[in-house]
Amino acid sequence: MTGWVAVAGLGPGAEALVTPEVTATLAEATDVVGYIPYVARVTPRPGLTLLPSDNRVEVDRATHALTMAAEGKRVVVVSSGDPGVFAMASALFEALEAGPRDWRSIDIRVLPGITAMLAASARAGAPLGHDFCAINLSDNLKPWDVIEKRLRLAAEADFAMAFYNPRSASRPMGFERTLEVLREACGDARPVIFARNVSLPDETIRVVPLTETTPEMADMRTLVIVGSSRTRIIERPDLAPIVYTPRFAE
Amino acid sequence: MTGWVAVAGLGPGAEALVTPEVTATLAEATDVVGYIPYVARVTPRPGLTLLPSDNRVEVDRATHALTMAAEGKRVVVVSSGDPGVFAMASALFEALEAGPRDWRSIDIRVLPGITAMLAASARAGAPLGHDFCAINLSDNLKPWDVIEKRLRLAAEADFAMAFYNPRSASRPMGFERTLEVLREACGDARPVIFARNVSLPDETIRVVPLTETTPEMADMRTLVIVGSSRTRIIERPDLAPIVYTPRFAE
Numbered sequence: 001m002t003g004w005v006a007v008a009g010l011g012p013g014a015e016a017l018v019t020p021e022v023t024a025t026l027a028e029a030t031d032v033v034g035y036i037p038y039v040a041r042v043t044p045r046p047g048l049t050l051l052p053s054d055n056r057v058e059v060d061r062a063t064h065a066l067t068m069a070a071e072g073k074r075v076v077v078v079s080s081g082d083p084g085v086f087a088m089a090s091a092l093f094e095a096l097e098a099g100p101r102d103w104r105s106i107d108i109r110v111l112p113g114i115t116a117m118l119a120a121s122a123r124a125g126a127p128l129g130h131d132f133c134a135i136n137l138s139d140n141l142k143p144w145d146v147i148e149k150r151l152r153l154a155a156e157a158d159f160a161m162a163f164y165n166p167r168s169a170s171r172p173m174g175f176e177r178t179l180e181v182l183r184e185a186c187g188d189a190r191p192v193i194f195a196r197n198v199s200l201p202d203e204t205i206r207v208v209p210l211t212e213t214t215p216e217m218a219d220m221r222t223l224v225i226v227g228s229s230r231t232r233i234i235e236r237p238d239l240a241p242i243v244y245t246p247r248f249a250e
Numbered sequence: 251m252t253g254w255v256a257v258a259g260l261g262p263g264a265e266a267l268v269t270p271e272v273t274a275t276l277a278e279a280t281d282v283v284g285y286i287p288y289v290a291r292v293t294p295r296p297g298l299t300l301l302p303s304d305n306r307v308e309v310d311r312a313t314h315a316l317t318m319a320a321e322g323k324r325v326v327v328v329s330s331g332d333p334g335v336f337a338m339a340s341a342l343f344e345a346l347e348a349g350p351r352d353w354r355s356i357d358i359r360v361l362p363g364i365t366a367m368l369a370a371s372a373r374a375g376a377p378l379g380h381d382f383c384a385i386n387l388s389d390n391l392k393p394w395d396v397i398e399k400r401l402r403l404a405a406e407a408d409f410a411m412a413f414y415n416p417r418s419a420s421r422p423m424g425f426e427r428t429l430e431v432l433r434e435a436c437g438d439a440r441p442v443i444f445a446r447n448v449s450l451p452d453e454t455i456r457v458v459p460l461t462e463t464t465p466e467m468a469d470m471r472t473l474v475i476v477g478s479s480r481t482r483i484i485e486r487p488d489l490a491p492i493v494y495t496p497r498f499a500e
Contacts, residue, residue, distance in 0.1 A: 011269075014271070015270070016269060016270045016271035016274065017269050017270075017271055017362065018269070018270070019261075019266060019267050019268070019269060019364065020265070020266045020267075020268070020270070021264070021266035021267055024266065058497075082368050082372075083372070083376070084368060084371040084372055084376040084377075084378050084379055085368070085371075085378055085379070086379070086380075086497070087379075089372075089375070089376035089379055089494070090376045090379030090380070090494050090495060090496055090497045091497065092376075093375055093376055093379075093482075093484060093492055093494040093496075094494075094496055094497070096484060096492070097482070097484050104484065104485075104486040104487065104489070105486070105487060105488075105489070108492070109372075110371075110372035110373070110375065110376065111372065112267065112364045112368040112369050112371070112372040113364075113368075114269065114362045114363070114364065115368065118332050118334060118335070118362040118363075118365065119362050121334040121335075121360075121362070122332075122333070122334055122339075122359075122360035122361065122362040123360070125339070125343055125360065126333070126334045126339035126340045126342075126343055126360065127334075128334050128335055128384075129334055129335070129336070129337075129339060129340030129343075130336075130340070130386070131383065131384065131385045131386060131400060132383065132384055133381065133382065133383035133384070133404075133407075133409060134378075134381065134382055134383070134384075135381045136380070136381060136497075141497050141498050141499065142498065142499035143499070146499050149407065150381060150407045150408075150409070153403045153404075153406055153407040154383075154403075154407065156403055157383075157399065157400045157403040157404065157407075158400075159383060159400070232343075232347070234343060234346060234347050234354065235354075236354040236355070237354065237355060238355075239354070239355070242343055242346070242358070244339070244340050244343040244344075245340060246340055246343075246344055247308075247336070247340045247341065247344070247386075247391050248391050248392065249391065249392035249393070249396050
């Protein structure tokens with residue numbers, strides 16, 4: 001039996017957003033590893049071992065997956081969203097590069113998924129319909145001055161911006177400073193979208209002018225999208241407004 | 251009967267990357283509109299009218315879809331990839347905003363899909379595993395100086411970059427100038443990924459150092475990803491190299 005590792009994106013939460021490729025790959029697996037709430041989304045069956053682990057042990061989990069695959073197991077590493085966007089794929093390759101040379105013969109596949117910003121954008125309209133950037137606001141992974149520099153340059157480039165991991169209890173100040181920097185750098189009341197638990201039954205989508213945003217509008221289950229200078233709102237009677245960025249730039 | 255419009259992303263090409271949400275919505279539709287090759291991906295059935303149209307008539311197509319929905323039809327506008335990323339969703343909202351007020355009561359949904367950069371990233375490894383931007387290089391939609399400014403700012407921000415619509419026969423110079431600007435702004439041999447026809451049987455993935463890139467490596471069926479300064483290559487015996495960007499920044 002030849003082992004393999006597939007790093008699979010489960011999408012933002014709804015089963016209807018899981019690709020058939022991911023479903024078919026899970027059906028062939030012997031082992032599933034991942035953060036507890038993502039492994040909980042996999043249907044148990046005989047012959048499939050579920051190995052949930054805690055957050056912030058991404059490289060340990062990746063090392064475990066590669067070790068099992070080298071032993072002949074068929075391992076799926078589950079991620080939410082897309083595994084290549086601020087998720088498990090980079091952690092797996094960090095572990096691969098640091099591990100024994102013979103791991104480099106392991107069959108490794110990355111299976112794309114619907115990342116949170118695409119699901120959030122779809123619910124709000126099309127705020128990412130023109131050039132945009134995606135920034136992980138977790139300063140566990142990089143110093144604040146790198147984040148602030150990127151925010152200022154992204155505003156100058158007039159990108160729409162999608163923010164992952166905007167705010168946690170352990171570092172509440174980062175998002176407050178993000179909003180301060182953006183208000184100064186953008187200088188307008190462009191729409192900001194706070195999309196929480198997108199695609200799940202308790203989904204909320206809130207659209208707030210940048211000038212009226214406050215840090216507590218986001219938590220770690222929120223994806224934040226800040227429009228560009230050209231992002232527009234279409235108001236609708238008895239329906240949520242649509243936020244979109246036109247395809248054209250002047 | 252109440253009409254609606256769903257703008258649906260068919261993903262990059264493989265059927266295994268079409269979400270169940272999109273498949274279920276197509277099963278309820280009366281009419282499908284879209285660019286000829288995307289409508290060709292929809293399985294015909296009795297009761298479903300397929301209305302393919304040519305490229306560059308996005309707003310006409312969107313107006314047609316909204317007109318039919320206002321008449322009670324259930325219309326799916328098909329896009330490749332994700333409809334919110336350089337695709338039909340913004341065109342639909344442009345038509346909605348320009349159209350009659352009563353269109354604003356129409357039930358409109360955007361159904362996300364696997365956009366080309368996620369599929370290309372997955373095939374190459376995880377080049378978008380840290381902060382990144384997405385830029386449409388088509389200068390049908392914006393002046394070249396806007397594109398060049400964004401390229402320089404994105405390089406200064408040290409974003410990985412995904413380029414859509416890099417090159418067409420009608421404007422071959424734009425991508426050549428893009429590569430010149432990037433070589434100057436980045437000043438290194440970071441990996442560039444040319445991903446053509448991703449997820450299709452004739453897919454090709456080519457990894458080239460920025461210093462050795464040439465314009466003809468891309469066409470309109472190519473998604474180009476340029477790494478950040480920290481993007482790495484893992485060489486493997488008898489297997490394609492893996493290109494990934496670590497999660498951490500200094």
